[in-house]
Amino acid sequence: MDLSAISPTLLVASLMVAATPILLAALGEMVVEKAGVLNLGVEGMMIMGAVTGFVAAIESGSPWAGFLAAAIGGAAMALLFGFLTQVLLSNQVATGLALTLFGLGLSALIGQGYVGIKANSLGRVDLGALSDLPFVGRVLFGHDPIVYLSLLLVAGVWAFLRFTRAGLILRAVGESHNAAHALGYHVRRVRMTAIAFGGACAGLGGAYLSLVRVPQWTEGMTAGAGWIALAIVVFASWRAERVLVGAYLFGGITVLQLNLQTAGARVPVELLSAAPYLVTILVLVLISIRARRGGAAPADLARPFHAST
Amino acid sequence: MTNKTFLALAATLGLTGAALAQDDPIKAGFIYVGPIGDGGWTYQHDQGRLALEEEYGDRVETVYQESVPEGADAERAITQMALGGADIIFTTSFGYMDATNAVAEKFPDVKFEHATGFKRDHPNVSTYDARFYEGRAVLGTLAGHLTETNKIGYIGSFPIPENIQGINSAYLHAKEVNPDVEMVVTWAYTWFDPAKEADAARAMIDQGVDVILQHTDSTAPQAAAEEANANGGRVFTFGQASDMAEFKPEPRVASIIDNWAPYYIERVGAVMDGTWEQQASWGGMAEGEVVIGEITDAVPEEAKAAAEEMIANITDGSYHPFTGPINKQDGSEWLAEGEVAEDGELAGMDFYVEGITGDIPN
Amino acid sequence: MIRLERRPTPSRVWGAASPLLAVALTMVSGGLMFAALGQDPLEALRTIFWDPVLGEFAWYFRAQLLVKAAPLILIAAGLAIGFRAGIWNIGAEGQYIVGAIAGAAAGLAFYPSESALIFPLMVVCGALGGFLWAMIPAVLKVTLGTNEILVSLMLVYVADNLLASAAVGWLRNPDAVGFPGSRNLSQWEASANPELIAGTGMHWGVVAALIAVIFAHVLMTRHLMGFHIRLAGQAPRAARFAGVAPARLVLFCLGLSGLLAGLAGLFEVTGPAGQVSIDFASGYGFTAIIVAFLGRLNPLGIVAAGLLMAVTYVGGDNAAANLGIPGAAISAFQGMLLFFLLAVDVLSNFRVRVGRGALA
Structure with missing residues (x-):
């Protein structure tokens, strides 16, 4: 075993790249859940983002067009979910699962002609001298633009939920849709907006996989990333800054495990892969011990809303 | 269900697969484990299927089913193909072994060909595989020449004999041209997971590996190497299963290609003229089943010449990649001077050769 | 504008007619999709829905429908009881896997014994595995x-x-030269589920699955527990006044659904799947939620839904292979079918309601 072969700088840098797709998806899902909606279709929206982003990037030649298309593709899937659950009041759990099934199939269908093609990837942002600083240069200033976008988005969501009136309304809707409705807020409109935002984020996360991290299109390439995103939201107890921590921790585990293996360390692969979920359960338990009621989850999570008046 | 009832049912309805007149086209079925679009394993099997159509034209009809999960669904898919009148069915993944044999028992007139397995419980089941270790010897030679950091990486899929043969073969031949070379093995525990393969390749590159061999099927490691090179790195890779030509001339400097076409043409031909017999086929470079893709100009002349010479020697049978003296990892003798490994021993290979560090997980 | 008005009680007519409507809508939009792919839509739909049930080889496929539907129905019957009470076990997939592993491990510990007690022991351990896994969230x-x-x-x-x-x-099967996957349980007489x-x-x-459906039906219609479950789901506060102990209900519902999922896993691993392999988890636990x-959430409806899902699986594979x-x-x-x-x-x-509502 030669652990000195692992460079902490490069480890942190690749961990950030590995974590970005789940960070984006988890952040979106957190906003959705804050509004009181549980969308289990994250995986389906991510994979649709991955394929629409890839196709658009190939056809237009611009990765940016790809990311835009991915956000739209993810949001479109999310709105399908929104229409079913908010307008037709179908069960959220079942609809979310159906969304994943549908997304996996539809994406494979769309992507059929795009397998094995190379996309032109995003380069790293060149910040000149900053990027050449030891450690921080590579870790902080040596990434592609989407990594920075995801960090900005974390800050944006954090500020939005904390300081803005719209953020307050969103949280109110998630805590008690009846009260929010009584106060004259448009519960359904707020939720639909949140759902679309969540879909767009998941789409971006998927496109990051197909355009930067891998970068190519293959069927089922999200390989469960959407489910990890769902776990992170819980792990983060519905707080943006903790979503960041959670995503980097969870994203880091695969990278760490492969790095340890490469360095020759014997690692119980399965235990390491299961660790994020076990930790999430532990966090859930800790939250409930502290809160003693439902934890920090929005009180009306996954409850359907129908204005009877 | 007992087989008698099953056959009785099938016979009553006049539907056993081989109840075909002589001049009907031969129907060949293919069961694939992944999507054709995987760009690797399944893609190459499908290329073999297309070559079959090309070769025999109207005399053959092919059907296939993609992404058949290994397990209960496989048995149904194979049965369904047999019911649909297939004369010969190729099941192209190890995990179909029990299902293939179970269905073969029910359809004694249909021929079954199972890739990479070892069970031939019924006279109508053959197995086939390719000597990938022959190709790995060539890639190992190239890797030994190319590496500057003296660290060669091998992304393994599962710790099964096929992978271990490949690791040993690549290492032995890299070491022959570069005695300081060190082999870094990472097990991905998957045949195909682009994101994980990319991460595995990145972890290797981060730790100073500059030549990567992969036994997993996606092009993600190639892309990771290309990215590293775009940022000032010097990393080389080899195409796996298919040519992965889009990463030419570097990082991809050569490739090891599975070419099933000769085998499929031969076996379907045997069904046509009634000479099909059970066998366990293990073809290699000589049979054209293992092919080394174009060696690009990124490789120094001398290394390219060495690789080409080795291809010629393996193909004409004058050289076997596992020729003694070779010791096992613990230092005990495996093959004496001039001794050549037996097929049976290779098929169950579960040890590293001397010089490779680390253990095979189990 | 279009407005929704809650019915005092769910409509029986629409309860029965709406699935038919959904299937019809799916056929239309699915047919369009197949046509867009250059296929004959009628041929495709016939291959998916007709052939497995009444087609040429239906004598084989009808049996396969049962094989495919059984685990879905078995799991869904348990889940539905919990869902009725507002207890959301969406981890049946995990309970299914653990049931299979626990049962297989218990059996393989005695390999290669031919004792007739092995299969019953495996069944018990499979059920227990699923039960205990569900007891964690409970x-x-x-x-x-x-x-x-x-x-x-x-x-x-x-x-x-x-x-x-x-x-x-x-x-892992020690005789399989390093290939992943356990011994084949369906080929070892003592553990086979033929x-x-x-x-x-x-x-x-x-x-x-049949027993579970009958049991669930009786429980929900004839038993006090079933009444409590329905009450807890519809009116949690009233349930508390009626003396329903929420904790007992949670333990019962999660435990029962885990037990059934574990059983489904055990029967699958000893029968159709044959071995514990990396790909063993085929998503039955998730699909069962949809079922x-x-x-x-009605036991008899679940039988129909499970069979319908099985038809799309078996028929879909047919369409993939033949067309x-x-x-x-x-x-x-x-996915479309589910959405509709x-x-x-x-x-x-x-x-x-179409038109202007009084308060809208």
């Missing part, structure tokens, strides 16, 4: 109030990794 919910949706979901992934470690490690009547597809899992909803329709189109088609079924459900619970 106990956490009862003692600490932890959200059972999330805990049971997380445990699916833990179970997945447990499965991987069993398949490549501690349950067809009970030749050619019917009937194995112990199908029997168990439970399609069946309107060259990509497998992806088949899963998209299934979920969407038309609104008709049984709400009246659709």
